[in-house]
Amino acid sequence: MIQSSASDHDFERSHCPIANVLDLFGDKWSLLIIRDLFLGKTRYVDFAQSMESIPSNILANRLKRLEMAGVVEKSAYCHKPLRHQYDLTPKGRDLLPVLEAMEQWARKHVAGVRVFPRFSRE
Amino acid sequence: MIQSSASDHDFERSHCPIANVLDLFGDKWSLLIIRDLFLGKTRYVDFAQSMESIPSNILANRLKRLEMAGVVEKSAYCHKPLRHQYDLTPKGRDLLPVLEAMEQWARKHVAGVRVFPRFSRE
C-alpha cells in the first residue's frame, strides 16, 4: 500500500495552524493591508497610495478575501456619493502580535528598516 | 512630471519592516519549512513528506531562498554517499515568535486546528 492513510502525517494543511494562517495571508500583500489598517487607514485610495503602489486589481481582490475571511469589515460612510470604508474586526485586530513579531524580526535582522510610529494598539 | 519622486511615500517596500519580512517569507510554503525545521526535521525528504506534499521544485527553490536569506544553513552530514541536512541559523530561530503568533491566532480563530506538540524552544 503506497498511498498513506490520513493518520500518518499529522500536519496536513487543513489541520496545521500555521498552514491555515498562510492559506489566508500567505502572500506579499494581505498583511501589508492589515498593517495599514492598524496604522489608521480606512479607504481604498489610502491603501492604493501607500505601499509602493499595489496594483488595483490585487488590492480589490485582497480586500474581498480579507472581508470574506472575517478580518476586515466594509461599510458605507457616505451615501451620496457612495463611499466605503474598511475596518478591522476583532478577529483582524488579533493579528497584531503577528505583525509585531515580524517587525521585531526585521528590526533585528534587516538593515535599514524604518521603525513604525508604533502600531496604534487600540 | 508624472513620475513621483521617491520622497513622497515613506513606507516603500524597502523601508517597511513588514514588507521586508514578506519579501522573504510572504508565500504559502516558506514558513511551513521553517516550522518543520523547528519541529526537528532536517532532511529534504522530511520536508517533502510533511506538509501535504509540497512540489519538489518548490521545495528546492524555497530551501535555496531561505539559505540565501541566511535563515537556513545547509551542510553535508555524510560524504559517501553525499547527504545534506538543513538547520536553522540563529537568524532563522528568531522567527519563532512569528510562528507562535500565527499559531495563537489560528488556535483562537480557525476551527479544527490541531495544536503543536509545542515548538522545541531549543
Add this chain to the structure above:
DNA sequence: CCGGATCCGGTCTGATACTG
C-alpha cells in the same frame, strides 16, 4: 475624482517525470 472591473503579457506555481 473614487472604487473598482477588465484585459493582457509575463512570471510563478504545482504536478509529474526524469537524472546523478
Add this chain to the structure above:
DNA sequence: CAGTATCAGACCGGATCCGG
C-alpha cells in the same frame, strides 16, 4: 535520496476603462 526539467495553468502587475 536530492534534487532538476518540463509544461500547462494560475496568478501577478501594469494599464486602461467604466459607473457613480
